[in-house]
Amino acid sequence: MNESYHSRYMLVIMKNLNLLTVLYIAVIMAYGLSGYIQENTAVDFLTKIYQIPIVAWKIPVLVICLYGSCLLLLYIQNLSNFGLFLKVCLELGICFCLSYVIGFSYSGVVLLILADVMRYFPKSKWKIPFAVFIILFYLLLDYNLLSVHFKITPIDSYLEYYQNNIRSILLGIKNVLSSLNMLIFLVYIILLVRIQLSEKKRILELNKKLNDANEELKQANIRLEEYAEESAQTIKVMERNRLAREIHDTLGHALTGIITGIEACTTLMDVAPEATKEQLKAIAEVARQGVTDVRRSVKALRPDALEKLDLEKALTQMVYEMQCATSAEILYQCTTSLNGFNEDEENIIYRIVQESITNSIRHGKAKQIQIKIEREYNILKIHIEDNGAGCQNIQKGFGLHHMEERLNLLGGNLKCKGEKGFIVETQIPIRWGTEEKNND
């Protein structure tokens, strides 16, 4: 963002300006001090001061070292709140030492620290206490305040070495630098506030967009519901139409045939009883055909025997039907109650048995099929064995594969053996408690 770039730029300016200021002060102090020594007026200086000063060459060196370490600390980022607090304390400590070296004549470095802290956590709740703490420190770091309790040599004593007009210029430059630092700090803070404001604005805008999208979504949902309703209605109508067509096609057709036939019989009965008999036979055939059609229709409408029978009966009926329909002998043996299974479990058991029988007859050409359903503790075991051709390399087709998948869903397993006839063994864990076991 443009403003954030500006604020970072301001911070860099502040860092450089502070370096310039402290170095400037250090150099004029050091020069003044060595001037006293060179001109043999050290006694005059000593009688004016309250503490033995730092040796001249050390002042700029110490200032550079301290300011450098302060900058390095500013460079450390990504700290926890406690770490940040520690960092700020250390920075302020260094700042105090720095101010001490230059006779507490300049404390602008504290503003730099404050600016840096403001940058790091614009949203934290610790921002205000930190800022207050640093500002207090800034206010207290003043020569006039500190000199009440501590012996400090004022910078003026060093500057008295210079001639009056030069001293005024030197002090003026110092004040300009100090004011400039303050000004840049203010601009920096204003930029920071503006960044925060624009950030807030952006968030508000985003929020609004989100709300709008939400509203649209709601509308779409309502429309979807309406559509679903409509669609269900359409299906109902279609189904009705289909039913109507079925009835018309099957029952209607048959009944029409029967009525026409019976009417013909009524006319024919006295004239030609033999022909009437033939006719009645034909009518019966039509009626039978009609019944078959009705059955087919009903079957198409109602998918499974399971839907209206319980599992046990459904299985028995299926076995019976298959036996009637084919020449195979099917032995069905169930030693446990099959009540209490869920619909999905029932479905699977039913499908397994159905699929296995179909497989035995279709692929194995089996003459005899044995079906055994038993329970061992809480595992239901289904054992289906035939005397058919079997299969050396079992390649699970769609049927077996589908079965296995569904079994896995229930936590059961499926084993197939094809060497001697075909054997399917499944195990299904029973979910419905142990009270049934006691009954068994």
Added chain:
Amino acid sequence: MEHIKNKKNIITGIICALLLICTCLIYTDAYKSFTAYGNKKVTIGVFSDSYWEVQNGYSYQILEDAIKIFEEKYPNVKIEYVSGILKEDYTEWLSEQLLSGNAPDIFFVLSEDFNDFAEIGALKDLEVLIEQDKEFHREKFYSSAYEYGQYNETQYALPYECAPKLMFVNKTILDREGLKIPNNEWDWNEFYKICEKVTKDTNGNGIINQFGVIGYTWKEAFESNGVKLFDQRGKECFLADKNVEPALIFIEKLTELNSGYNITTKDFDLGNVVFQPMSFSEYRAYKPYPLSIKKYSSFEWECIPMPSGPHGENISTLDTLCIAMNKNTKSTQYAWELMKILTCNTQIQSEIFNYSEGVSVLEEVTKSDKTLQHLIEESGNSNSLNLEILSDAVEHAVVAPRFRIYDEAIEEVDKAVNSIIDGNSNIRMEQIIWNRKINKFLKK
């Protein structure tokens, strides 16, 4: 990313810590001990001529002897000093050394510099060293001389040599006037009477040409009347004290005797004045032959204690030359040993009587027969000096309070006293007014 940032932080932190350690090393001068390792030496700041404003040829004799003793004890430690610095340049030289951080480990402190140096923290607090050193006995020193090295009730320096202020008496005039030399317990009455008697016109030209006293100021009067002018820290002045008024009146009376004639020290040198307060060092400098010829040849003279006021004793001030230790010395223990040799060693201290004009700060040395013998030999007159007088004068001397603007405060008091004596108004009232003014000055 996070990991890299943490690593960066740690490296930055380490560099920062190293920089701070460097800063500490530079600030405390600790780096010097790396370069000077194994090269033990103690430097001492000293001036070449005598502290007592008298030329003698033995400027470094005592110091050299002390160094010899020290080097016998610590053969691997070298002692260095810069020679050739005159006393008048010494303060400037020492100040420059202090400002440039090259000040010697121990140095002599002139009494006028002591307050400034102690105030700015150039001197090391000796209390801990004194407490730890079992061989150091402060009782051996004259208490007044010992107190001379104190600032704000802390010992910052040890006395090296001292000289009390004594009253010089022109015996020739007294003999001529038929008066006896006053004894050691004389008081203001006696003092005034003698002055009154001798103040006259001897050659009959109508102008007084023989006087009682010169150089006896309010300072001496206050001291001998038990006036304590300031508190120890220089925060308060006691000019309104009840003992001040008699002293002022006495000074006024003494001044009136001269009828407006302004006496100079030349009058004393010519033998026209009976009394002059002078430092004992001057006695020692000019009493021996042939120096006595040079300065006071026309009369016989003697020294006795100062006269006592109605509320005080026969006491006066003491001037003391001290030795202090640099606060930033790197070889405290050796410096302390050398300081002790210079101040507490009886052999070195007795050399003060041989090679200097002061008095030893050790009671044992000053009172010894050897010293007496030496002084008698020096003056050529066994009656001239009673050692008891000297020792008493030193022991009971007044030590002025130590604070930084002491000299300025004394100037203020001087102004006040002159104004009170010259004025005609009520002394008591004036005292209170001036006292308030000076207190204001002190608080500034």
